[in-house]
Amino acid sequence: MRKFLFSLSAPVGAFVLTLVISSIALWAFGSNPFAAYGDMLGHASKLETQVDILNRATPLYISAVAAAIGFRMNLFNIGVEGQYLFAFLIAAQVGSLVSLPAVLHIPLIMIVAMATGAFYAGIAGVLKVTRGVNEVISTIMLNSIAVAGLIAWLQQRWQAEQEEFTSTTLGTNPIDESGLIPHINGIVEIFTREIGQGKELTGVLLVAICVGVAYHLLLTRMRFGFDLRASGLNPFAARAGGVPPKRMIVAAMVLSGAVAGLIGLVELSEKGKFPPNAIQGLGFAGIAVALLGRNHPGGMVFSALLFAFLDVSAGILQNTEAATKEIVNIMQGIVLLAAVVAYGISKRFQEREEARETAEALRAEQGVMA
């Protein structure tokens, strides 16, 4: 129980610190912090807003898991951004070329997306083990190659193949309905009132839950997960313990990229194609979410929801003019910094506590023996 309370101290501390600093920032911008918080919370209490939050949290969570797989072994896959956009484009194109029943069409698109992401991330992994290229550098470059190069080029090529194109046919060809993951309003509405305003809760939420569960099982039940964590905790001990370092690097990158490939599914299912202005930045946001959630499958659920809540709140702040919408970015930054500081302090505290408890328990035991 005490241990549990202890582990809560860091997130609670970070939260309080964030509120304090954000309030000062809001006040300095000439807004009333309490009015702004009130608007944000009031807005979030509406069912439709909650759907928005979940729709935003879903890709953020998948992105965070993708980044966390690398982080667990001190591998910084900054390339989730490029991996998911590239995977999104390829999956959308492949999906538009076939017509299949939904039970085959959806898995096909998912597999193509994962394979593309895995392949693209794998390049960075192979470069690292064969040529010693730092994965941070290579994935950043691969991001640019994907976004400014491959995607721009392929999109244009595939566009030209369309018989006629107007502003509505921009992007890849539309995918048949059978390839799109349906919304799950029906499931939610069993428990709530009807969702209004034409909002649809993405079915990819279920995929994200599966990804989270799979990630949890990987870390706690799978031998590969043990090797992955061992490599992160002490790469030298892991190597002496039989974990092949190079193979692990490639495997972790590939797995991270495969998960990254799923991020685009949300938008793909919503729009039915790769749109010309596909949402960018989810890969980078995922890094922040993973950092805040401590790479923990459960922790990242909370941090993804928090980030999504803040993102969605930007709109309402704009509307009510309670504060400028940029404040949510400031708050996201502050919460991250506060979390890093709070976790750092709590870790040191916890280690000392543990050493003390161990020493004490032993003294007590020896006392009994004597």
Added chain:
Amino acid sequence: MAPAIELTGITKRFPGVVANDNINLTVEKGEIHAICGENGAGKSTLMKILYGMQPPDEGTMKVHGDVVEFGSPTDAIDRGIGMVHQHFMLADQLTVLENVILGAEPTAAGGVIKFSEAEAHLARVAEDYGLTIDPDDMVETLEVGERQRVEIIKVLYRGAEILILDEPTAVLVPQEVEALFENMRELKEGGATIIFIDHKLDEVLEISDSITVLRHGKTVASMPNDGVTAHDLAELMVGSELPTPETAESTVTERVGLDISAVTVVDDDRRPVIENISLRIHEGEILGIAGVEGNGQSELVDAIIGTAAVTAGSISLQGLDITNLSVRKRREAGIGYVPEDRHHEGLMLDAPLWENAALGHQTQAPYGSRWLMNRSGMRSQTETIKDEFDVRTPNIDVSAHALSGGNQQKLIIGRELTADPSLLIAAHPTRGIDVGAQAAVWEQIRDARAAGLATLLISADLDELIGLSDSIVVMLRGRLVARLQPDEVTPRDLGAYMTGAATQETAEVH
């Protein structure tokens, strides 16, 4: 005249270890003072304290008679103390002059560097101390010995009169060592005081005026270099005050456990770090390897467990050729490994004990299998290790860093021995642990030997080596130079072979 350096009662504790225990050191002005001791004796910690990189917990430091307290190396440099690190810190793409003035550039108004003034200063320093160097050479074109000279000049340029040289000969070939010693003598002529860290005894005897020996964090002797022999120093460094670990009657069998045949391993520069090593360890035999650290012992271990590639020769375990197998395959084939540094290669300090127990055996029952981990198996096996090997811990959920060094070591030895290996590699198994835990470790190694385990024992503690081993080989500069019988040999003899003072005609396999 007050001594250049006077340290009294310096004590420095790290969690679980006392790195420096009431150390006293007096270095007279203008002398070359060698500090020797085995790795882990506390030399580096002492030098870090003297150079202001770490504050001591207790004790006082005097420089030229004034009591000083250093908050950082900058304070030490202000007092005229400079350090030449073992690993050079030079920018390859800059010239010698640029490297020397880096961070201490004489500047005119507007931040313009006054190169001519710097060059004049450098020339003056070089002349004063008799060091020759061309200030316009690119550092990348220099040999290792010349780079070291640049490092020394860098320190002198900043006004240091007391130089700390941290194992300066470790990176040098013999001719370069000669040149370095020549430079050191000239530095002394020029009025510098030199503190010289080394554990190669012949070098210490050749160059130093005085010698201080450290062992287990304590000063064991401090004397002028006058009639001292390498034998004396070896004995002082190694000590002989510990309870002798005796092995009972021989359990050596005819069956070969490990067979190493003509193995050579090269480093990144393709220079051999071990050369043409042949060894056989029988089941039930403990083979001890003696040698001053850095003579190829770690590389031999790396070659056996598979973390270093074997360039030539072959290794087989109970008849199975393992020369080209992965580390995991070798571990599965029955190699147990107690690494020389348990924090570096042995444990995941932030993970609980029951996960640490599985490390190295995660693919095998009861810990796990090819695909899955068995959490209850991991936990129950850890409980077994905790009970059988007397790991003192309140429970198996505490992180490894919470345990004392001795208990960490018992956990490692327990996890290796309960996995029922056919070969145990034990590198310094009792280093840095208390006497009680030490006796327990010896007991466990002896029991495993009686059960038919082949054991390779590497230790800097010569009494431990002589007491436990069935036979002993000595490594020097990557080669086997002697094979000895433990019941006929004293630490003194061993020391002579280790430093090359004595030689044996052949040290072949038997």
